[in-house]
Amino acid sequence: MKKPQSHTPTLEDIAQAVGVSKMTVSRVLRGTGRSSEETAKKVKAAAEKLGYRPNPMIQTLMAGVRKKRVEQNANIAWVVTYKVNETLPDSLQEIEAGSRKRAQEMGYEMSRYHLDASHTEPEVLSRILKSRGVRGAIICPIRNTNLQPSFPWDDFAMATIGRSLSRPTLHYTMSHHYHIIQKVLDEVIARGYRKIGLLIGSTEWETRADHATIMVFQHHCSQAGLDPRVAYQTCGTWNAQDYSAWYQAFQPDAIIGDYGHRYHTLIEAGLPMDQIGYATLSWKAEDLQCSGVKQPFNDLGASAVDLVVAQIHRNERGIPQAPKAILMEGEWVEGSTLGPKP
The missing domain is CATH 1.10.260.40 (lambda repressor-like DNA-binding domains)
Structure with a gap:
């Protein structure tokens, strides 16, 4: 039976x-x-x-129906803390381009909003954005990590880029800085260098990287028998004499820098860069001769849109109880500044 x-x-x-x-x-x-x-x-x-x-099949179907309905009147705000007449950093422009491209692919419009230019109360700002069809917002890397912008956090689907926004904690996407510094160290060590220094322009870098860079480098120093207090330096205010004094005291055979232009600064300061290997943590096209990692700026922008759109489809908004993180890998670019150790 x-x-x-x-x-x-x-x-x-x-x-x-x-x-x-x-x-x-x-x-x-x-x-x-x-x-x-x-x-x-x-x-x-x-x-x-x-x-x-x-039923997962019905859920998928209804998500598609809601998506089409939302896209008829949906906008994503690209929120920056720079003044209207200021030129955004190159990296931020790349992130914005990646965001706009992904938003258009998914049927959304994106408009830039300069938070620094407005002293509007969050409640008023919320009404203004909603009247413009804004349903989600991407909070771009904060210019000053010590300041918290005023924004109607409870009213929109949101994501941020990097860890410069300390409060509130939102869904975020960022470069996998832990892997990036490890990738650079592996390349430098593989070419025979052992006494490696790290030069970062400011503590802002470490805040945005969630302190991953310095943690990995300090571990390397403990393994290599180097004093991290000497090997690692914040050099944003240094002049030529400061670079020279550090070189004479530490005598590095290789240097890892935050940006490619740091290489030219070291040459101008009189360091024998023809005898010192150099690699950058953030390679850019204008630094073609530099070896280093190209950060995934376009992909960061695209993944931030993915996070926001997913919340819109689920009708979620406000500060999440369980924030999600997307970590993006960087790509090694071979240049002429990191040959085999002389």
């Missing part, structure tokens, strides 16, 4: 068990709309008792 198939619980079953409409059950289980706390508890309890499980 064939065993009868068990009945798969439906939204209608839950609605009958609780005594509410099917639409109310749907809204409660999707976390949308308004329902009393008591009703929501009853619906969730009934769903658990009946063993209800959503």
Whole structure:
């Protein structure tokens, strides 16, 4: 005798068990709309008792329907803390280009908003952005990591780039700085260099990198028998004499720098760079001769859009309870500044 198939619980079953409409059950289980706390508890309890499980095929279909509906009136704000008449750093321009391209591919418009240029109260700003069809916001790397911008955090789907925004904690995407410094160290060591120095322009770099760069380098120093207090230097305010004094005291055979232009600064300071290997943590096209890692700026922008759009589709907004992080790998670029150790 064939065993009868068990009945798969439906939204209608839950609605009958609780005594509410099917639409109310749907809204409660999707976390949308308004329902009393008591009703929501009853619906969730009934769903658990009946063993209800959503149909993934229907969920996929409805996500597509909601996506089309949202895109008819959806905009993503690209929020920067620079003044309107200021030129954004090259890296930020690349990130923005990557964001715009991905947003357009997904059917969204993107508009830049200069937070530094407005003293509008968050409630007023929220109404202004919503009136322009803004449903999500990408908070770009903060210019001053010691300052917290004022923004209507509760009203939009959001993501940020890097770790310069200390509060609140949002979903974020950033370069995998731990892997980047490790990749550079591996390349430098593989070519025979052992006494390696690290020069970073400011502590802002480390804040944006979530302190991964210095942590990896300090571990390297402990393994190589180097004093990290000498090997690692913050050199943003140095002049030629400072670079020369550090070189004479430490005598590095290779230097890792934050940017490619640091290489030219070292030459101008009189260091014998024809005898010292050099690699940069952030390679740029204008530094063709430099060896180093090209950071994935375009991909950072694209992945930030992915994070925001996913929240829009799920009808989520505000500060997340469990922030997600996307870490993007960098690409090694071979130049002429890091040959085999002389």
